[in-house]
Amino acid sequence: MSIRHGLLALLERGPRYGSQLRTEFESRTGSTWPLNVGQVYTTLSRLERDGLVAQDGEDDAGHALYSITDEGRVELRNWFETPVDRANPPRDELAIKLAMAVGAPGVDIRAVIQSQRGHTLKAMQDYTRLKARALADVPTNRDEVAWLLVVEQLIFQAEAEARWLDHCESRLVRLAEAAATEPAARTPGTPAERRSAKAGGAGGARMGTRR
Structure with missing residues (x-):
């Protein structure tokens, strides 16, 4: 601003x-x-x-x-x-919060999304009520028209945020489903056990060669 x-x-x-x-x-x-x-x-x-x-x-x-x-x-x-420059957007706390929540231990990112969605939808309803009151009497002076433009921008912004949160949740569901269907690793055991088994097999092969 x-x-x-x-x-x-x-x-x-x-x-x-x-x-x-x-x-x-x-x-x-x-x-x-x-x-x-x-x-x-x-x-x-x-x-x-x-x-x-x-x-x-x-x-x-x-x-x-x-x-x-x-x-x-x-x-x-x-x-x-001059158009408002969007090349360097301001920091968005919600976007940063969700980015940091991905894979964070002990954080249920879907719960974070659902909580934020509820807050965003409530804000959108509040803004819509403000708009309805502003339109109860047809805006005539410039201050009333200016305020109507501002409150409509807030409504559109809240709508866009709610759609984005829906998109984030859908993407997380798809990623979880994809991870659940990935094939298991071919070699069982821990990485240390697999290295030990590989070393043992190589040693046996060398002994067979000497015989």
């Missing part, structure tokens, strides 16, 4: 102060990614350092206002026009 670009997008609509930006950001995204005021002002300081925003006096209540600069508008346009 690019907080700096989100703040630039809000500032393009006019001068704003820190807590106002936080409120509008959370209203636009339905508080899905909450910000604290300190985080907002830290980001504003960096944007000002980079020449993308500038302080623009104070409002009647004494709040320090910030405005976007021409350089900031160029940066914002580039952000909107």
Whole structure:
């Protein structure tokens, strides 16, 4: 999530102060990614350092206002026009957890999958209820439409995760079935016993040659 670009997008609509930006950001995204005021002002300081925003006096209540600069508008346009890079995806805790669970001693990976699936489906139901409430009244202002886009993305993301978990479970079942049908090793016994038997056979062959 690019907080700096989100703040630039809000500032393009006019001068704003820190807590106002936080409120509008959370209203636009339905508080899905909450910000604290300190985080907002830290980001504003960096944007000002980079020449993308500038302080623009104070409002009647004494709040320090910030405005976007021409350089900031160029940066914002580039952000909107450039696709989000998927070449280096962020770390996904669930994917890492399942990868580490494969073959881990004492871990029932299918139980891990089933537990996560239940959690994911519940989250999807919760998001769907939020969407239904949002659609109870036809969205008219931009904040309502923006929040609807965010909650629909969360629904699609949960649906995709549930399908992926189903796929993981099916793959594990197929691997277990394939392992169960593999033929037994031709030579019985432990590796040490097989090496001993092989050495004994070679010794007998040498003695027969001397006779």
